[in-house]
Structure formats: structure tokens, C-alpha cells
Amino acid sequence: MADYLTPRIWLALYLSGVVGITFIHEPVVLAGLMLGALVFSGSSRWKLLRRAVLAIVAFNLTVSLGYAVMAIWQGNFRGDYLMLVNLRVLLLVYLGFWFVASVDMLAALSGMPVLRLIATLAVSQIKTLERILRDFRMAFQSRNLVRPSLLDKTRNAASQAQTLLDKSMASAGDAALAMRSRGAFDD
Amino acid sequence: MHIPDGFLSPQTYLPAYAIAVGAWAWAAKGLRDKLDETTVPRLAMLTALAYGLGLIMVPIPGGTSGHALGVAILALVFGVRSAFVAYSLVLLLQSLLFGAGGITALAVNALAIGLVGAAAAVGVRRLLKGMGDTLSVAVAAWVSVVVPGLIVAIVLGIQPLIAHRPDGMPLFFPFGLAVTLPAVLIPHLIIGVAEAVLTVLVFRYAKARKWPTT
Numbered sequence: 001m002a003d004y005l006t007p008r009i010w011l012a013l014y015l016s017g018v019v020g021i022t023f024i025h026e027p028v029v030l031a032g033l034m035l036g037a038l039v040f041s042g043s044s045r046w047k048l049l050r051r052a053v054l055a056i057v058a059f060n061l062t063v064s065l066g067y068a069v070m071a072i073w074q075g076n077f078r079g080d081y082l083m084l085v086n087l088r089v090l091l092l093v094y095l096g097f098w099f100v101a102s103v104d105m106l107a108a109l110s111g112m113p114v115l116r117l118i119a120t121l122a123v124s125q126i127k128t129l130e131r132i133l134r135d136f137r138m139a140f141q142s143r144n145l146v147r148p149s150l151l152d153k154t155r156n157a158a159s160q161a162q163t164l165l166d167k168s169m170a171s172a173g174d175a176a177l178a179m180r181s182r183g184a185f186d187d
Numbered sequence: 188m189h190i191p192d193g194f195l196s197p198q199t200y201l202p203a204y205a206i207a208v209g210a211w212a213w214a215a216k217g218l219r220d221k222l223d224e225t226t227v228p229r230l231a232m233l234t235a236l237a238y239g240l241g242l243i244m245v246p247i248p249g250g251t252s253g254h255a256l257g258v259a260i261l262a263l264v265f266g267v268r269s270a271f272v273a274y275s276l277v278l279l280l281q282s283l284l285f286g287a288g289g290i291t292a293l294a295v296n297a298l299a300i301g302l303v304g305a306a307a308a309v310g311v312r313r314l315l316k317g318m319g320d321t322l323s324v325a326v327a328a329w330v331s332v333v334v335p336g337l338i339v340a341i342v343l344g345i346q347p348l349i350a351h352r353p354d355g356m357p358l359f360f361p362f363g364l365a366v367t368l369p370a371v372l373i374p375h376l377i378i379g380v381a382e383a384v385l386t387v388l389v390f391r392y393a394k395a396r397k398w399p400t401t
């Protein structure tokens with residue numbers, strides 16, 4: 001990232017880009033912008049594109065198929081509408097992933113201390129939950145040589161939920177005490 | 188249930204942002220004073236829970252998604268203001284990290300789910316408090332899913348009316364109210380039941396640990 005592009009400037013550029021895109025209703029222009037975004041996003045472009053496509057495929061396929069069926073039935077099908085809406089959504093989601101990959105989000109929230117505090121803790125909680133879920137899944141798989149029954153799965157889910165809540169509380173408590181010792185709750 | 192990116196017209200999301208900015212300022216006002224080393228871990232935990240619930244979603248043919256919210260438990264433990272701020276953060280993280288929801292839809296999603304959903308949960312809980320914790324919390328949670336679902340369906344369903352080409356081609360979301368209302372609401376009547384069960388369980392967890400609740 002260029003030095004002059006601070007997280008706040010990135011945020012402003014991203015937000016104005018997003019708003020601008022929603023005023024464009026020509027599929028060709030959106031395709032050009034998508035191409036430009038791919039060119040300028042560097043070596044991670046295919047990874048970002050793959051993530052963006054995977055993120056939108058279920059919803060956009062559902063809406064596109066629903067629209068196609070209804071429009072064909074009513075005799076007013078427009079292929080350019082499908083191009084327009086799918087390109088717009090893909091571009092918006094791609095820009096979002098590119099922004100997150102390029103910018104420290106917590107730094108971008110630097111002018112909003114309360115939001116930054118909750119975001120820091122929530123992100124740490126999410127990481128904790130992900131790790132616990134993975135550990136539980138692997139432990140459950142290793143203990144079941146044959147397919148587990150529904151009752152076993154229910155028991156596992158119940159104890160997993162209890163552990164999730166307790167561990168999450170404990171780790172957030174540790175983080176909050178650490179923040180208290182550093183004056184995070186002082187005015 | 189959140190609305191994905193790119194399906195709302197600027198005529199919808201820009202006014203929604205104007206309202207949401209005011210609402211976020213109002214909600215953040217008292218939040219700083221409520222946060223300390225006791226409440227912050229609880230808020231962080233329930234925010235992370237809401238985040239996790241929101242990611243287990245299935246697409247709904249009417250153009251949105253079906254999933255539990257977690258906003259009711261946030262509202263019942265922390266009140267409407269904190270729940271609104273926390274749920275807005277959940278929506279922001281989901282949209283930026285997973286492309287679920289989106290920046291253009293953030294204000295509408297936050298107002299519908301985070302603010303109206305939370306207010307509905309607290310309102311119903313207060314109204315039915317005399318009927319016992321389980322029933323009042325369960326109904327509050329169910330309402331916190333169904334009412335935002337209604338708002339989301341209406342906002343999506345009016346898009347073809349307010350943003351279309353002169354020849355009638357929609358520019359954003361293509362389906363009208365006749366499709367969005369049943370498509371969004373019917374699944375959420377059932378999702379609301381799952382939300383009610385989950386909220387009652389977490390509410391009992393909170394009560395067992397003597398957390399203050401509404």
C-alpha cells in the first residue's frame with residue numbers, strides 16, 4: 001500500500017467507490033470497472049475474485065434464476081438486467097474484499113474509539129470460537145470410528161455450546177482486564 | 188435475513204444511512220458509560236455469538252437469506268442501544284469478511300434487524316414479563332425475527348417501483364411485494380421458532396450467572 005494512502009483515505013475511497021457504482025446502470029461500464037479493479041489489485045486478484053464469486057454465488061444464482069423463470073413466464077425477460085445486477089454485486093463484493101485485504105480495519109476505525117474497542121474484542125472472540133469449534137469437530141471425529149447417532153451429535157452440540165460460551169466469556173474477561181490495566185476504560 | 192449488497196437503490200440506502208447515522212449517534216451516547224471489565228466480555232461474547240449465527244444461512248428464493256439473528260439476546264441482556272451498536276458491528280464484519288450483507292445494505296439491515304428487532308424484543312419482553320421468563324423471552328425472540336423480516340421484505344419489494352428504466356426493466360432488486368412478502372416472511376416464521384429456543388437457552392445461561400437482564 002502506498003504511504004500516502006492511510007487507512008482513513010482507503011476507507012473514504014472505498015465508500016465513495018461503492019456509492020458511485022450504484023449510480024452506474026450500464027453493464028459495459030461495470031465490466032470495465034471490474035477489469036480495472038482486477039488489474040490494480042495486484043497478485044492477490046484471483047484469490048479475491050474466487051472469494052467474491054463464492055460469497056455471492058448462492059444468492060445471485062437464486063435471484064437470477066427466480067428472475068429468469070418469472071420474466072420468461074411473463075414474456076419480459078431481459079438478459080442485460082442479469083448482467084447488470086450480477087456485475088454490480090460482484091464488483092461491490094470484490095471491492096470489499098480488496099479493501100479488507102489492503103487495510104487494517106481497526107486502524108480505519110481509529111476515530112471511533114467505542115466501535116474500535118468492541119470490534120477488537122469481537123474479532124478476538126470470533127477467533128476463539130473458530131478455534132474451539134475446530135477442536136471440538138476434530139475431537140468428535142477422532143472418537144467416532146462409525147457414524148455417530150443423532151443422540152451423540154446432540155450431546156456433543158450441547159457440551160460444545162456450553163464450552164463455547166464459557167471459554168468465550170473467560171477469554172473476553174482476560175482481554176477486558178488487560179485493557180483495564182492499560183487504561184482502556186478510563187476517560 | 189440481511190439484504191445482500193447491490194440490490195438496493197441509492198434512493199433507498201442513502202436516506203437509510205441518514206437515519207442510521209442519527210440512530211448510531213444516539214445508541215453510542217450512553218454506551219461508553221456502560222462498558223467496564225464486567226460488561227465488555229459479555230457484550231463481546233454475545234456479539235461473537237450473533238456473528239456466528241448470522242453465518243449459518245440459507246438463500247431464500249425471494250432474494251435474501253434465512254438464519255438466526257441473536258439480536259434478541261443482545262437486547263434482553265444489554266438493552267436496545269447497545270444491541271443496536273453491537274449488531275451493526277456484526278453486520279459490518281459479516282459484510283467485509285464474508286461478503287454477507289454489504290456496505291450499501293448495511294444501514295437498512297442495521298435499522299431493521301439491529302434497531303427494530305432489538306426494540307421489538309425488549310417491548311414484547313416487557314409486555315409479557317408477567318407470563319414468566321420462558322414464554323416472554325421466547326415470544327420476544329420470535330417477534331425480533333419476524334418484524335425485521337417484514338421490513339426487509341417491504342424494502343426489497345419496493346425496489347422495482349422506485350428504481351427502473353423507462354421501459355420498466357428493474358435496476359436493482361427485481362421482485363415486487365407480491366413475491367418478497369411471502370418469500371421472506373414464511374421462512375422467518377419458522378426461523379423465529381429456532382431463534383426463540385436459542386434465546387431462551389442463552390437467557391437461562393445469563394440468568395444462571397446472575398447477569399442483569401431486562
